[in-house]
Amino acid sequence: MAGRKTNPPFLNGVPELLLLELLARRSMYGYELVQAIRAATGGELEFGEGCIYPILHRLEGQGVLAAQRQAVGGRVRVVYGLTAKGKTQWAESKSAWQRVTQAIHHALQGGERGRAALAS
Amino acid sequence: MAGRKTNPPFLNGVPELLLLELLARRSMYGYELVQAIRAATGGELEFGEGCIYPILHRLEGQGVLAAQRQAVGGRVRVVYGLTAKGKTQWAESKSAWQRVTQAIHHALQGGERGRAALAS
DNA sequence: GCTTGTACCTGACGGTTCGAGGTATCGCAA
DNA sequence: TTGCGATACCTCGAACCGTCAGGTACAAGC
Numbered sequence: 001m002a003g004r005k006t007n008p009p010f011l012n013g014v015p016e017l018l019l020l021e022l023l024a025r026r027s028m029y030g031y032e033l034v035q036a037i038r039a040a041t042g043g044e045l046e047f048g049e050g051c052i053y054p055i056l057h058r059l060e061g062q063g064v065l066a067a068q069r070q071a072v073g074g075r076v077r078v079v080y081g082l083t084a085k086g087k088t089q090w091a092e093s094k095s096a097w098q099r100v101t102q103a104i105h106h107a108l109q110g111g112e113r114g115r116a117a118l119a120s
Numbered sequence: 121m122a123g124r125k126t127n128p129p130f131l132n133g134v135p136e137l138l139l140l141e142l143l144a145r146r147s148m149y150g151y152e153l154v155q156a157i158r159a160a161t162g163g164e165l166e167f168g169e170g171c172i173y174p175i176l177h178r179l180e181g182q183g184v185l186a187a188q189r190q191a192v193g194g195r196v197r198v199v200y201g202l203t204a205k206g207k208t209q210w211a212e213s214k215s216a217w218q219r220v221t222q223a224i225h226h227a228l229q230g231g232e233r234g235r236a237a238l239a240s
Numbered sequence: 241g242c243t244t245g246t247a248c249c250t251g252a253c254g255g256t257t258c259g260a261g262g263t264a265t266c267g268c269a270a
Numbered sequence: 271t272t273g274c275g276a277t278a279c280c281t282c283g284a285a286c287c288g289t290c291a292g293g294t295a296c297a298a299g300c
Contacts, residue, residue, distance in 0.1 A: 012132040012287080014224065014255065021228055031278045044223035051257055055279060075265055076279065085189065092229065101221050103164035104134065108141055108214060110160065132287065134258085151247050171288055173249060194296060195247065243300085250293080258285080266277075 015047045016055055017097055020082070020090040023065065027081035030056055054082055064089050134173055135167045137217055139204065140210040145203035150176055156211065176200055184209050 018037050022028060028036060030053055038046045038092040059065040070077045082090060138157050142148060148156060150173055158166045179185040190197045193208040202210060 004204065004252080011188075011220070017226070020226060021128070029278075030280095037227070040227035041223035042220060046254065048260095049279080050259065050261095050281080054256090057280095073266065073277095077278070097224075097228075099164060101225075103161035104138070104217075105221075107138060107157070107160035107161065107165075108217075136289080149247080150249095168289065169248080170250080170290070170292095174288095177249090193246095197247070241278105241300100246295100246297080248294080248299085250291105252291090254287105255287085255289100255293080259271085259283095259297100260284080264277100264279085266287085268274085268276105270271100 011045075013093075014045070015051055016059070017093045018045070018114040019052070019055060020064075020086065020093055023080055023082050024087065026088050027068075027079045029070075029079045033080075046089075059086070100114070129141075131165075133213075134165070135171055136179070136214045138165070138167075139172070139175060139179070139205065140184075140213055141201050144210050145208065147199050149190075149197040149199045153200075179206070198212055 015037070018040070019033060020035050022033060022040065030049065033056075034047065034049055036050050037052075056065065056067075060067050060080070062085075063083055065080045066083050066086075068079045068081070070079050135157070138160070139153060142153060142156050144162065150169065153176075154169055154172050155168065156170075174184065174188075180187050180200070181201055181207075183222075185200045187240050188199045189200070189201050
């Protein structure tokens with residue numbers, strides 16, 4: 001339990017979920033995404049570049065994202081956007097997340113009462 | 121992306137959170153907790169014994185849980201309950217979870233609009 | 241006697257994230 | 271013009287968590 005300071009110890013696959021969400025709105029490049037996630041979560045969550053870039057590359061390899069090199073100034077940005085497959089995955093991830101969090105939320109609430117809501 | 125069939129790929133520290141929640145209500149033993157989690161989440165989440173037992177032992181070692189051996193029939197059950205420290209940690213974990221999921225939820229909703237809420 | 245269910249436990253494996261490091265360009269200020 | 275910080279990309283090793291497959295043992299039913 002020694003190391004581990006930054007983010008709270010939940011989350012797994014959450015970076016990917018957030019990536020898909022943000023890219024569903026508009027194409028962005030890696031460095032931008034790192035800060036967009038921080039902004040979008042009100043600073044609550046923060047994933048380093050060492051977390052984001054590998055995911056980006058993996059998703060691109062899976063055909064979920066499409067990369068496009070853009071020259072801006074004298075620099076090159078790699079802008080990512082969702083493919084058709086990506087949109088499907090985005091929708092799936094999102095609903096999976098909602099199912100899971102609802103289940104947990106339910107478990108955190110449903111003590112002695114609230115069992116009625118379990119209508120098969 | 122090969123392996124990974126059972127649970128959706130979010131979650132980290134979630135088993136621990138659920139453990140604390142359930143034990144805050146009443147003392148339980150390991151095997152019971154495994155099924156209680158499944159029941160409490162409507163079957164959505166399922167953590168095996170290989171996940172639960174190590175956490176139980178770790179939390180006991182940290183003074184978060186107190187174990188008590190009970191002889192039932194010809195068998196011995198190890199019943200766990202929250203210590204004072206455990207109750208603190210339970211509250212902390214719970215509020216942390218809520219903060220995080222709210223942040224993510226917010227990120228999943230707040231598209232182009234809702235930026236106004238970012239005062240300062 | 242054998243299988244199934246209860247009840248405990250462990251260890252190897254794999255995936256994900258973290259942290260620190262490395263490169264290069266641009267703009268600004270000293 | 272030199273240095274610094276911000277931008278922008280990338281990679282690697284370590285750590286952690288959860289999964290899966292195993293292993294023990296008792297009780298009850300067939």
